[in-house]
Amino acid sequence: xxxxxxxxxxxxxxxxxxxxxxxxxxxxxxxxxxxxxxxxxxxxxxxxxxxxxxxxxxxxxxxxxxxxxxxxxxxxxxxxxxxxxxxxxxxxxxxxxxxxxxxxxxxxxxxxxxxxxxxxxxxxxxxxxxxxxxxxxxxxxxxxxxxxxxxxxxxxxxxxxxxxxxxxxxxxxxxxxxxxxxxxxxxxxxxxxxxxxxxxxxxxxxxxxxxxxxxxxxxxxxxxxxxxxxxxxxxxxxxxxxxxxxxxxxxxxxxxxxxxxxxxxxxxxxxxxxxxxxxxxxxxxxxxxxxxxxxxxxxxxxxxxxxxxxxxxxxxxxxxxxxxxxxxxxxxxxxxxxxxxxxxxxxxxxxxxxxxxxxxxxxxxxxxxxxxxxxxxxxxxxxxxxxxxxxxxxxxxxxxxxxxxxxxxxxxxxxxxxxxxxxxxxxxxxxxxxxxxxxxxxxxxxxxxxxxxxxxxxxxxxxxxxxxxxxxxxxxxxxxxxxxxxxxxxxxxxxxxxxxxxxxxxxxxxxxxxxxxxxxxxxxxxxxxxxxxxxxxxxxxxxxxxxxxxxxxxxxxxxxxxxxxxxxxxxxxxxxxxxxxxxxxxxxxxxxxxxxxxxxxxxxxxxxxxxxxxxxxxxxxxxxxxxxxxxxxxxxxxxxxxxxxx
Amino acid sequence: xxxxxxxxxxxxxxxxxxxxxxxxxxxxxxxxxxxxxxxxxxxxxxxxxxxxxxxxxxxxxxxxxxxxxxxxxxxxxxxxxxxxxxxxxxxxxxxxxxxxxxxxxxxxxxxxxxxxxxxxxxxxxxxxxxxxxxxxxxxxxxxxxxxxxxxxxxxxxxxxxxxxxxxxxxxxxxx
Amino acid sequence: xxxxxxxxxxxxxxxxxxxxxxxxxxxxxxxxxxxxxxxxxxxxxxxxxxxxxxxxxxxxxxxxxxxxxxxxxxxxxxxxxxxxxxxxxxxxxxxxxxxxxxxxxxxxxxxx
Ligand SMILES: Nc1nc2c(ncn2[C@@H]2O[C@H](COP(=O)(O)OP(=O)(O)OP(=O)(O)O)[C@@H](O)[C@H]2O)c(=O)[nH]1
Ligand SMILES: [Mg+2]
Numbered sequence: 024x025x026x027x028x029x030x031x032x033x034x035x036x037x038x039x040x041x042x043x044x045x046x047x048x049x050x051x052x053x054x055x056x057x058x059x060x061x062x063x064x065x066x067x068x069x070x071x072x073x074x075x076x077x078x079x080x081x082x083x084x085x086x087x088x089x090x091x092x093x094x095x096x097x098x099x100x101x102x103x104x105x106x107x108x109x110x111x112x113x114x115x116x117x118x119x120x121x122x123x124x125x126x127x128x129x130x131x132x133x134x135x136x137x138x139x140x141x142x143x144x145x146x147x148x149x150x151x152x153x154x155x156x157x158x159x160x161x162x163x164x165x166x167x168x169x170x171x172x173x174x175x176x177x178x179x180x181x182x183x184x185x186x187x188x189x190x191x192x193x194x195x196x197x198x199x200x201x202x203x204x205x206x207x208x209x210x211x212x213x214x215x216x217x218x219x220x221x222x223x224x225x226x227x228x229x230x231x232x233x234x235x236x237x238x239x240x241x242x243x244x245x246x247x248x249x250x251x252x253x254x255x256x257x258x259x260x261x262x263x264x265x266x267x268x269x270x271x272x273x274x275x276x277x278x279x280x281x282x283x284x285x286x287x288x289x290x291x292x293x294x295x296x297x298x299x300x301x302x303x304x305x306x307x308x309x310x311x312x313x314x315x316x317x318x319x320x321x322x323x324x325x326x327x328x329x330x331x332x333x334x335x336x337x338x339x340x341x342x343x344x345x346x347x348x349x350x351x352x353x354x355x356x357x358x359x360x361x362x363x364x365x366x367x368x369x370x371x372x373x374x375x376x377x378x379x380x381x382x383x384x385x386x387x388x389x390x391x392x393x394x395x396x397x398x399x400x401x402x403x404x405x406x407x408x409x410x411x412x413x414x415x416x417x418x419x420x421x422x423x424x425x426x427x428x429x430x431x432x433x434x435x436x437x438x439x440x441x442x443x444x445x446x447x448x449x450x451x452x453x454x455x456x457x458x459x460x461x462x463x464x465x466x467x468x469x470x471x472x473x474x475x476x477x478x479x480x481x482x483x484x485x486x487x488x489x490x491x492x493x494x495x496x497x498x499x500x501x502x503x504x505x506x507x508x509x510x511x512x513x514x515x516x517x518x519x520x521x522x523x524x525x526x527x528x529x530x531x532x533x534x535x536x537x538x539x540x541x542x543x544x545x546x547x548x549x550x551x552x553x554x555x556x557x558x559x560x561x562x563x564x565x566x567x568x569x570x571x572x573x574x575x576x577x578x579x580x581x582x583x584x585x586x587x588x589x590x591x592x593x594x595x596x597x598x599x600x601x602x603x604x605x606x607x608x609x610x611x612x613x614x615x616x617x618x619x620x621x622x623x624x625x626x627x628x629x630x631x632x633x634x635x636x637x638x639x640x641x642x643x644x645x646x647x648x649x650x651x652x653x654x655x656x657x658x659x660x661x662x663x664x665x666x667x668x669x
Numbered sequence: 670x671x672x673x674x675x676x677x678x679x680x681x682x683x684x685x686x687x688x689x690x691x692x693x694x695x696x697x698x699x700x701x702x703x704x705x706x707x708x709x710x711x712x713x714x715x716x717x718x719x720x721x722x723x724x725x726x727x728x729x730x731x732x733x734x735x736x737x738x739x740x741x742x743x744x745x746x747x748x749x750x751x752x753x754x755x756x757x758x759x760x761x762x763x764x765x766x767x768x769x770x771x772x773x774x775x776x777x778x779x780x781x782x783x784x785x786x787x788x789x790x791x792x793x794x795x796x797x798x799x800x801x802x803x804x805x806x807x808x809x810x811x812x813x814x815x816x817x818x819x820x821x822x823x824x825x826x827x828x829x830x831x832x833x834x835x836x837x838x839x840x841x842x843x844x
Numbered sequence: 845x846x847x848x849x850x851x852x853x854x855x856x857x858x859x860x861x862x863x864x865x866x867x868x869x870x871x872x873x874x875x876x877x878x879x880x881x882x883x884x885x886x887x888x889x890x891x892x893x894x895x896x897x898x899x900x901x902x903x904x905x906x907x908x909x910x911x912x913x914x915x916x917x918x919x920x921x922x923x924x925x926x927x928x929x930x931x932x933x934x935x936x937x938x939x940x941x942x943x944x945x946x947x948x949x950x951x952x953x954x955x956x
Contacts, residue, residue, distance in 0.1 A: 100907065100910045100911055101906060101907050101910040103903050103906045103907065103910075105903060105907065133937055133938070134936065134937050134938045135937070136912065136917075136936035136937050137910075137911065137912035137935075137936040137937065137938060140909070140910060140912075140914070141910060167937075172783055176682050176683070176782070177680055177682060177694070179681075179682070179683065207683075209681075210681050210682075210683050210691055210741050210742070210745065211681050211691070211741055211742060211745030211746065211749065212742070212745075212746070213680075214746065214749065217909055217914065218676045218915070219676050219749070219750075219753070221676065221914050221915070221916065222676035222677060222678045222679060222753070223678070223679070223680050225678040226678035226679050226680040226694055226695075226696075227680050229678070230680070230682075230694050235936075235937040236937060238934060246923070250923055250925075250932075252926035255926075256926070340941075343941075344925055344930060344932065344941040345925055345926065347925060347929075347930050347941070347943070348925055348926070348927040348928075348929060348930075356943075357930070357941070459904050459907060459908075459942075459943075459945075459946045460930065460941075460942070460943045460945075460946070461907075461911060461940055461941065461942050461943075461946065462930075462940065462941045463938060463939070463940050463941075464932055464938075464939040464940065464941055465938075465939075
C-alpha cells in the first residue's frame with residue numbers, strides 16, 4: 024500500500040543499461056504487484072481491487088548471475104485502451120515505450136475463462152512470454168483444478184503456478200527468467216477472430232482439465248450483509264463512526280506517552296544546553312514545533328490501519344458498486360469514488376488513481392474534488408483544534424464529542440467533494456455520453472497481516488520523514504523569522520518595554536519579528552475571520568504542508584509554556600483591538616480555522632501533481648483559487664454563526 | 670463473423686519429435702481414428718497445393734504434416750480456418766482405419782512428453798520398440814530399469830496416458 | 845496519450861450516436877425488439893449471451909468481450925445496488941458490476 028505518503032513518484036534509482044527487461048502484464052487484481060514485490064524486494068502498493076497500480080514501477084532482481092529489470096504495469100482487461108493507465112500497457116506492448124525483452128503474463132487462475140482471451144491478444148504481439156498462474160490457493164480452496172503442464176503444452180509457452188506468500192513459485196520464476204534464451208513460443212499465434220478465439224479458449228482449457236472454482240461461499244455470505252440496501256449502509260456508517268471514536272479513545276493515550284517523552288527530552292536538553300539561544304531553539308523549534316507534529320503518529324498509524332484493511336479486504340470495489348448511483352448523480356461513476364476514498368490517505372494517490380477513469384471529463388472533475396477529502400495531513404490540525412475546543416471527557420449521549428466533531432469534518436469533506444464533482448461535471452457537460460462503467464468484484468480476502476503491517480510501517484515512516492524534512496525545515500526557518508531581528512536592551516527601553524520581565528521582552532521580539540511583519544501583511548485578508556498575525560503566520564507557513572500549522576502553534580506555545588503546550592494555546596490572548604485580552608482561540612476562531620483547513624488547498628505537493636496530471640497550470644490555479652474562496656467564505660460563515668450562538 | 674457463434678473448439682500443439690507436425694487438438698470423437706486419405710474442400714486444397722503433405726487422426730486430435738519449404742507460423746492461421754470448416758463436415762473425410770500407425774505416433778508422443786520427462790529426470794530412458802495389434806512394447810533403460818517400484822508406477826502412468834488418447838490400447842509391455 | 849484521446853473522442857461520438865437511435869425502445873419506453881437484453885433479466889436468474897449489439901461502438905464491444913461477455917457464456921444476475929442499478933453479474937468464474945446502460949447492449953437467451 025501507499026509507501027509514498029504524499030510524495031509522488033518515489034522511484035528507486037536503477038541503471039537500465041545492458042540489462043534484460045521483463046514486464047508484468049495481466050488483468051487488474053491478478054497479483055502482479057504482489058509478485059513484483061516478491062521478486063524485487065520492493066513494496067509497491069497492492070490491494071484487493073482492480074486499478075491499484077496506475078503507473079509503471081521499476082525494480083530489479085538477481086537471476087542466476089545477472090541482474091534483470093522488472094516492470095510492474097497497471098492491470099488491463101483489454102488491449103484497446105480507454106483510460107490512461109491502460110494506455111501504459113499498450114505503449115509497452117507496441118513498443119511506443121521501449122519494449123521489454125520478455126513478458127511475464129500474470130493471470131488469476133480462478134478467472135481463466137475470461138483472461139485467456141487477453142492472453143491470446145498479448146501473445147499475438149510476438150514478444151517472448153511466460154505465464155504465471157496466481158491464486159492457485161483460491162482455486163483449490165473453491166474446488167477448482169488446472170493441469171499446468173498440459174496448459175503449457177496447449178499454449179506453447181511456459182506456465183508457472185505461483186501463489187503469493189510461497190517462495191517456491193518465486194524461485195521457479197527466477198530460474199525461468201535465467202533461461203530467457205530458451206523460452207518456447209506458440210507454434211501458431213492464437214486466433215484474432217472473436218468466435219475462433221472463444222473456441223481456442225475452450226479447447227485449451229479443456230485440454231488443461233480446467234475446472235473453474237465454485238463461487239466463493241464466504242464472499243456470498245459477507246456480501247449478503249454488506250451489499251444489502253439497509254444493513255450494508257448501516258454497517259458502513261457504524262464502522263466509520265466507531266473508527267473516529269477510536270482515533271480519540273485509543274490514539275490519544277498513546278499520544279500522551281509521546282508527549283511525556285518529549286517533555287522528558289526537553290528537560291534533558293534544557294539541563295544540558297547552556298547557550299541561551301540554542302536552548303530556546305531546541306525547546307521551541309525542535310521539540311515544540313517538530314515534536315508537536317510527531318505526537319500525532321498514533322492517529323496517522325491508526326488511519327492507515329483502517330485504509331489498509333479497506334483496501335486489502337476487497338471492500339473498495341464494493342464501495343464503488345454501492346456508490347455508483349450516487350456518483351452518477353454527480354455525473355461520475357463508481358470508480359471515481361475509489362479515487363475519492365484513496366484521498367483519505369492523501370490527495371496525491373487519489374488524484375493519481377483517476378488514471379483508471381476512461382473519461383477525461385470525469386478525471387478532471389474528480390481531480391478538482393479529491394483535495395477536499397479529509398487527508399491524513401489534515402488529521403493533526405483537526406485533532407489539535409478540536410482538542411482546543413472541547414474537553415476530552417465531554418460526551419453526547421454515549422459518544423465522545425471530539426470523535427463526533429471529527430466524524431463531522433470527514434463527512435463535510437466527503438459531501439463537499441461530491442458537490443464540487445457535480446458542479447465540475449455540469450460545467451463541462453458538452454460531451455454527455457457516459458463511457459462504460461464496470462467494476463470487478465473480487466472475493467473477499469483476509470487482509471494479510473504482513474501487508475497491513477508493511478503498509479502502516481511505510482506510511483508511518485513516510486510521515487516521520489515528512490516531519491523531519493519539509494516540516495522541520497519550514498519550522499526552523501519560521502523560528503528564525505520569529506526570533507529575528509534581535510533587539511538590544513536599549514532599543515526595548517526606548518520602546519517602553521519592561522526590560523525586567525523576560526516574557527515582556529520575548530513578546531516584544533516576537534511582535535516585531537520578520538514573521539510578524541508577514542503575518543501582519545496578510546492581516547486585512549484574515550482579520551474578518553478573527554485571526555491575528557500569529558494564526559496568519561501559521562496559515563501562510565502551512566502552505567508547505569498542512570501539519571506545519573500545528574508546528575507553528577506548538578512553537579509559539581512552547582515559547583510561552585513548554586510543559587503544557589495545550590494550556591499555553593488555550594491561554595493565548597488577543598493582543599489588540601476591541602477584544603484585547605480575550606482568549607485568542609475562541610470557539611468562533613476555531614470554527615473558522617476548521618472550515619479554512621477543510622476547504623483550502625494548503626498543499627503545494629497537490630498543486631504540483633495537479634499540474635503534472637493535467638499538463639498545465641490552469642487546473643491547479645483554478646483548484647487553488649476556488650478552494651481559497653470557498654475556504655474563506657465558509658470560515659467567515661462559521662465564525663459569524665458561532666459568534667451568533669455563543 | 671459472429672454468425673459462426675459456435676466454432677468447433679480446437680487448438681494447435683507441438684509434437685516434440687518433429688517441428689513439421691502440428692497436433693490439432695479437437696473434441697474427442699469428432700472423426701474416426703485412422704489415416705485420412707480424403708479431405709473436405711477447403712482443407713483438401715492445401716494438400717493439392719503441397720502445403721500439407723500428410724495427416725493422421727487420433728481420438729481427440731488431427732495431426733498435419735507441413736511441407737518442409739512451408740512454415741506453420743505463416744500457413745497456420747489459414748490451415749486453422751480450413752480445418753475448422755472441415756471438422757464441421759466429418760462425413761466428408763475419407764479415413765482408413767489403421768490402429769497400428771496411430772498408436773505408434775501416440776505412444777511416441779507420450780514418451781516424448783511429461784511421462785518421458787519423469788523417466789529422463791531419473792536418469793533413465795524409455796523408447797518405443799514396437800506396436801503390435803493394440804499392444805505397445807517399450808524398452809526401459811538406465812536407472813529406471815533396475816528399480817521395480819519406479820518402473821511399476823511409470824508403467825502404469827504410461828499406460829494410462831496412452832489409453833487416454835487411444836482408448837483401444839490393450840496394454841503396455843516392457844521389452 | 846494522443847492516441848488515447850483520439851480513440852476516446854471516437855468512442856464518445858459513436859456512443860452518443862448509438863444511443864440516440866433508440867433501437868431497443870420505442871417512444872413510450874416499451875421494447876420494440878423481441879430479443880431479451882441482460883438488463884431485463886431478473887435478479888437470481890441465469891441467461892446465456894447471444895450476442896453483443898453489433899451497432900455498439902467497436903471499442904466498447906471489444907471491452908465487453910474482454911470482460912467475458914462472449915456468445916454462449918452463461919450469466920447469473922447476483923444482486924442489484926440499493927437503487928436498482930448497477931447490478932452484479934457472475935460469469936466466467938468471476939463477478940462484475942455493470943450499469944443497465946451497458947447491460948442493455950448484451951442480447952441474451954434463456955438458459956435451457
Ligand atoms: N489468495 C491469494 N491472494 C493473492 C495472490 N496474489 C495476490 N493476491 C492478493 O490479491 C490482491 C491483488 O494483488 P495485487 O498485487 O495488488 O494485484 P495487481 O495485479 O497488481 O492489481 P492492479 O494493480 O490493480 O492491476 C491483493 O489483495 C493480494 O494480496 C495469490 O496468489 N493468492
Ligand atoms: Mg498492481
